[in-house]
Amino acid sequence: MNKLIPISMLFFSTSAICNTITILPNVKSGLPTFIQEPNLYQAPDFDHFNFTYGYLSEQAEAFAELPIALGSIERVCIKTTFSEVSYKEGSAQSGVLVYTYSTNSEGEKAYNTTIGDRVALDEMSEHCFDESSWVYRNWLADKNMTFTPYSSSFAIIEDVRVVIQGELVLSQEPAVFVTQYLDFISKVGFDQSANFYHTDSIRELKALFEQGLDKNSQNVIFIKNIAFGTDVTIEEIAMMTDEEFMNTFLRIMEKVQGSNTINSSYLKVLNDFEYQDIKYIVVETREDLQGHSVKQHEVILLKKEGEYWKLYMVENLKGFFI
Known part of the structure; x- marks a missing residue:
């Protein structure tokens, strides 16, 4: 049976x-690029009551999509x-100038506004919003950030x-979980997706990887140098946590396909079935x-880990070692 996944099911x-x-x-x-400091001494020139989707992103120079x-x-x-830097x-x-909105007592959008943060200019400048954490509610609700x-x-x-x-909140519903995973690797990337993988899947892959290094497999050594770096030893890999290793x-996905993310504009779960404790999602x-x-x-x-389904993609990833 064909399925379209409603967002409400994610919770x-x-x-x-x-x-x-x-x-x-x-x-x-x-x-x-070079982005000049905006005029911070006058009100931003935009419609304070235009709440249509994408309006604030038109005003800002940068746009970040957050995973569902x-x-x-x-x-x-x-x-x-x-x-x-001089x-x-x-x-x-x-x-950083953030384009966002204020809400009324009922949580409805009241008017568009901006907030900002400034620090001494350095080669690495960090802007945290600890004093304006109310904006987190907006970002979480909209699943996007607009800023300059x-x-x-x-x-x-x-x-x-x-x-x-x-916190990542992962669904127990297999089709929804897969939707979350594909959305995550399209917005965040493969190299931060270890939490979606079954622990057995990671450990089987790690054992296979270590065996290949022990046997001086040129293919595995080549993969190790690409993903982990030439200076990382087999002992250091063995000491890695499951999440860190995975x-x-x-990271090898970026080398293979030229991008750390998938560029997917459409997703539909067509079918799912279970066979020998493995769930197959098409x-x-x-x-x-x-x-x-x-x-x-x-x-x-997918394979169950406790009460929850997780990615069980060992056979797919083994292909890198062949």
Whole structure:
């Protein structure tokens, strides 16, 4: 039976996992870039009562989409990396202007507004919103952030990252769980998705990996050098936690496909069935490749870990060792 997954189902039968995720926002001008400090001494020039979807993102220079599995936010920091910083200008600052909205007593949007944060300009400037944590409710509800990073004096923005501390709330419903996973790797990336994998799957893969290194398998050594680095030893890999190993191993996806994320604009769960304690989820996705929408079908395997279904993709990942 064909299924479309309603968002409301995401909050039934769930498990919560504390996590820190890093998201690369979309910067309109591309990177590297220079974004001049806006005029902070006058009211922002936008419609305070336009609440249509996408309006605030039109005003901002950067836009970050948050995963639907994100169930709570404890802290958010925006890290901006600059080059060509002139330290002769002692008062130079790095800033972030956030476009958001205020709500009334009933939680409804009241008017659009901005908040900001400024710190001394450095090659790595971090902006955290501990004193404006009310904005977390908006970001969590909308599952997106709109903001403009800038500098008060000339400096090139090389990189922008949004770091979120919070909880991932993973569904016990298999089809919804798969929807959360595919959404996560489209917005956050493969190399932070270890929490979606079954513990047995990770440990079987790690054992296979260590065996290959013990036997000096050139294929496994090649993969190790790409994903873990040439300086990492087999002893150091053995000491890694399951999550650390899996996230590091999954860095190889960027090398294989040229991106750490999938570029999927459409997802539909077509069917699911269970055989020998394994759940098979058949999904259809459409990826945007060079201006064309490419339809793909994939079978995703799940296995129960306690009360919850998790990804059991050992056979798929073993293909890297062949």
